[in-house]
Amino acid sequence: MNNIISCKNVVKRFGSHTALNSVNVDVPEGKIYGLLGPNGAGKTTLIRIINHITVPDSGEVVFNGHPLTSKDVLDIGYLPEERGLYKKMKVGEQAIYLARLKGMSRNDAMEELKKWFVEFGIQSWWNRKVEELSKGMAQKVQFIITVLHKPSLLILDEPFSGFDPVNAQIVRNQILKLKENGSTIILSTHNMESVEELCDNITLINKSNVVIQGSVDEIRREYGNNHVEVLYRSQSPAAISGNGQVSVISDEEYKSVRRMVLGVDGKIVSSELLGLLVSNNIDVVSYRELMPRMNDIFIKLVTQGK
Amino acid sequence: MDLKKISVIISREFVTRVKKKSFIITTIVTPILFVALMFIPSLVMLYSEDTGEVKKVMIVDESGCLENAFEGREEIDGYRFIVQEYFTIKEARSMFDSLGVYALVGVSPMDENGNVTAVSYSRSKVNVDFQRLVTENISKVFRDLKLSKYDIENVDDLLSDARYDVPLKTITIDDEGKDKVDIVEIYMAISYVATFLIYIFIFSFGSMVMRGVIEEKTNRIVEVIISSVRPVELMLGKIIGVASVAITQCCIWVVFIGIIVFGVKSFIGFDQVQEVLAAQQAAGTEQVVGMESLSSIQQELAGDPEMMEIIGMIGDINFGFIFLSFVLYFILGYLLYSSMFAAIGSAVENETDTNQFMMPVTIPLIVGLVMMMHTFNYPDSSLSFWGSIIPFTSPMVMMARVPFGVPMWEYALSLGLLAVTFLGITWLSAKIYRTGILMYGKKPSWKDLWKWIKY
Numbered sequence: 001m002n003n004i005i006s007c008k009n010v011v012k013r014f015g016s017h018t019a020l021n022s023v024n025v026d027v028p029e030g031k032i033y034g035l036l037g038p039n040g041a042g043k044t045t046l047i048r049i050i051n052h053i054t055v056p057d058s059g060e061v062v063f064n065g066h067p068l069t070s071k072d073v074l075d076i077g078y079l080p081e082e083r084g085l086y087k088k089m090k091v092g093e094q095a096i097y098l099a100r101l102k103g104m105s106r107n108d109a110m111e112e113l114k115k116w117f118v119e120f121g122i123q124s125w126w127n128r129k130v131e132e133l134s135k136g137m138a139q140k141v142q143f144i145i146t147v148l149h150k151p152s153l154l155i156l157d158e159p160f161s162g163f164d165p166v167n168a169q170i171v172r173n174q175i176l177k178l179k180e181n182g183s184t185i186i187l188s189t190h191n192m193e194s195v196e197e198l199c200d201n202i203t204l205i206n207k208s209n210v211v212i213q214g215s216v217d218e219i220r221r222e223y224g225n226n227h228v229e230v231l232y233r234s235q236s237p238a239a240i241s242g243n244g245q246v247s248v249i250s251d252e253e254y255k256s257v258r259r260m261v262l263g264v265d266g267k268i269v270s271s272e273l274l275g276l277l278v279s280n281n282i283d284v285v286s287y288r289e290l291m292p293r294m295n296d297i298f299i300k301l302v303t304q305g306k
Numbered sequence: 307m308d309l310k311k312i313s314v315i316i317s318r319e320f321v322t323r324v325k326k327k328s329f330i331i332t333t334i335v336t337p338i339l340f341v342a343l344m345f346i347p348s349l350v351m352l353y354s355e356d357t358g359e360v361k362k363v364m365i366v367d368e369s370g371c372l373e374n375a376f377e378g379r380e381e382i383d384g385y386r387f388i389v390q391e392y393f394t395i396k397e398a399r400s401m402f403d404s405l406g407v408y409a410l411v412g413v414s415p416m417d418e419n420g421n422v423t424a425v426s427y428s429r430s431k432v433n434v435d436f437q438r439l440v441t442e443n444i445s446k447v448f449r450d451l452k453l454s455k456y457d458i459e460n461v462d463d464l465l466s467d468a469r470y471d472v473p474l475k476t477i478t479i480d481d482e483g484k485d486k487v488d489i490v491e492i493y494m495a496i497s498y499v500a501t502f503l504i505y506i507f508i509f510s511f512g513s514m515v516m517r518g519v520i521e522e523k524t525n526r527i528v529e530v531i532i533s534s535v536r537p538v539e540l541m542l543g544k545i546i547g548v549a550s551v552a553i554t555q556c557c558i559w560v561v562f563i564g565i566i567v568f569g570v571k572s573f574i575g576f577d578q579v580q581e582v583l584a585a586q587q588a589a590g591t592e593q594v595v596g597m598e599s600l601s602s603i604q605q606e607l608a609g610d611p612e613m614m615e616i617i618g619m620i621g622d623i624n625f626g627f628i629f630l631s632f633v634l635y636f637i638l639g640y641l642l643y644s645s646m647f648a649a650i651g652s653a654v655e656n657e658t659d660t661n662q663f664m665m666p667v668t669i670p671l672i673v674g675l676v677m678m679m680h681t682f683n684y685p686d687s688s689l690s691f692w693g694s695i696i697p698f699t700s701p702m703v704m705m706a707r708v709p710f711g712v713p714m715w716e717y718a719l720s721l722g723l724l725a726v727t728f729l730g731i732t733w734l735s736a737k738i739y740r741t742g743i744l745m746y747g748k749k750p751s752w753k754d755l756w757k758w759i760k761y
């Protein structure tokens with residue numbers, strides 16, 4: 001699979017402070033890539049380097065197979081965390097201005113904007129000044145502006161902040177739709193639920209260094225204890241026999257059923273485990289691997305470093 | 307540099323500012339105010355004479371010598387002098403209110419040396435002009451009286467002959483070695499006005515750039531923009547955009563003032579002056595006053611040679627060159643200062659934080675203005691020379707010198723240095739700017755700015 005962007009040994013210093021210490025990141029095309037890390041870890045610096053806003057002191061950034069140049073920013077859409085619009089300017093006029101800076105012609109921008117304004121049902125905002133909009137409304141406009149020029153790479157820094165749940169869902173669906181249409185998305189967020197839900201791969205940066213990198217599923221499995229949760233119907237605790245690799249860690253009443261957590265030695269193979277449960281005559285209601293939340297992994301990794 | 311993007315930025319900067327109410331209002335009101343300032347004094351004079359607002363001044367003459375002092379010219383500069391000898395000063399003073407006069411001047415009887423003293427009473431404070439008028443006219447009488455006591459032959463002829471003011475005509479020798487009549491006052495006025503305008507323009511449009519930069523930073527739109535264009539492109543786009551606003555405003559003002567001046571002049575009936583001026587310029591500026599081919603209007607005015615001479619001198623001034631210099635020095639000076647203003651704006655988050663950085667930028671501007679006060683009196687002094695060569699003051703000081711005539715090499719050196727400095731400062735400012743616009747939180751110090759330059 002092609003990487004749309006590869007950062008190789010990227011170093012950036014500000015005076016005596018090292019913001020990025022030899023960071024390697026490969027973002028595969030057509031995926032949603034999570035960029036995680038606590039505040040001040042160096043995420044924004046990395047994002048700015050990918051956006052060609054800042055230039056790394058050493059290392060290389062490769063975009064679609066060639067070294068990143070200022071021309072490539074036309075193919076990138078960037079929604080910064082600290083974002084805003086000209087307050088006194090009208091929404092439509094402003095969107096056209098920013099689209100033209102991304103290299104679109106006035107007519108193309110107009111046409112695309114109309115489509116998006118219809119999609120979001122905000123046609124009536126066109127001639128309103130930004131200062132008349134609420135924060136959430138302005139965020140919607142900003143999202144449209146970011147994706148308007150159909151960039152192949154989208155960088156969204158905290159895209160859900162400021163949205164109510166309904167609008168956050170709309171944006172989430174739009175992001176998935178963009179992915180379907182072939183865009184690659186770099187998502188930087190502190191919202192770990194949306195990381196689990198949306199991201200294929202992640203990089204966690206802490207104190208200027210990459211702490212962990214890989215696919216979300218693998219990471220969660222790697223940090224799990226190979227626990228499985230089984231809900232089953234029974235009056236009394238079930239006994240499992242016949243396999244030395246499985247042990248019962250806990251078993252208690254849970255609402256109208258019982259909840260049992262099993263520990264497995266080695267790799268979990270669900271078909272075998274379920275077979276074992278069935279052979280023990282356990283009336284399974286639900287079965288799931290207990291993977292740690294990204295939230296817990298994040299906290300564990302970040303506090304470990306201290 | 308992506309010129310297409312810069313032009314998109316320039317047009318936004320231009321259009322949003324030109325559409326603002328404040329722009330439209332200042333554009334319309336300023337020329338009206340300007341013309342009002344030009345004409346109100348003369349209008350006031352014109353109408354105050356017409357309405358017969360003459361202030362009566364009673365001279366109570368206890369010396370008995372002043373009977374003919376004001377003969378034939380009872381009215382001078384808006385005062386009418388009435389000499390009478392029937393009251394004493396004391397009596398007149400006690401009747402002051404019933405006399406209905408502006409002022410009462412009492413002249414004492416002569417002492418043994420032929421000296422008198424004078425005293426003036428009035429309700430409101432008298433001005434210096436009035437004092438000078440009274441002392442001059444009364445003194446003259448007693449000076450003559452004293453001289454006549456010496457029993458000199460033909461004393462009257464002698465006196466009228468001796469009472470003589472030397473009229474001074476100033477002539478400069480131009481580059482071709484020809485004499486050129488000039489009026490220093492006119493040069494001074496042009497020099498003063500042009501320099502002051504440059505100062506105001508640089509200051510107001512420079513801070514307009516600064517406010518624009520701060521606005522983008524506090525709005526947090528700047529990061530979105532610089533993910534599309536380079537910071538230096540955004541900075542230059544803004545500077546040029548605001549400059550085009552300035553030039554547009556300036557052009558509108560010139561046209562407006564032209565129309566209003568023309569209108570007012572024809573209204574008051576000064577239009578002959580205008581026509582003479584035009585005729586003079588058409589006939590070529592070298593020829594001095596009414597020598598040949600007088601038009602009928604010139605003949606009309608020929609009775610007043612002084613007027614004709616002034617008009618000739620105005621025709622001699624190279625307005626084209628002065629205007630060109632004004633435009634050049636305004637644009638280069640503006641570019642130099644506005645890039646510094648942009649750098650300051652990028653470093654702070656609101657206007658109140660700008661103070662500490664504004665000082666070093668405004669000081670050379672103010673120094674330039676103060677130097678100009680000296681320069682338009684002494685355009686060729688060494689202070690004026692250096693002030694007009696050093697780039698930070700040259701836009702103002704050289705502008706003050708230009709109407710008096712400046713050697714070409716000094717002019718070229720000054721412009722060249724200014725251009726080079728502008729490029730250097732813009733380069734430095736751009737470095738501060740590109741880091742500053744992304745810095746939030748802590749208010750930066752000078753040390754921080756220096757660090758940003760080195761990043």
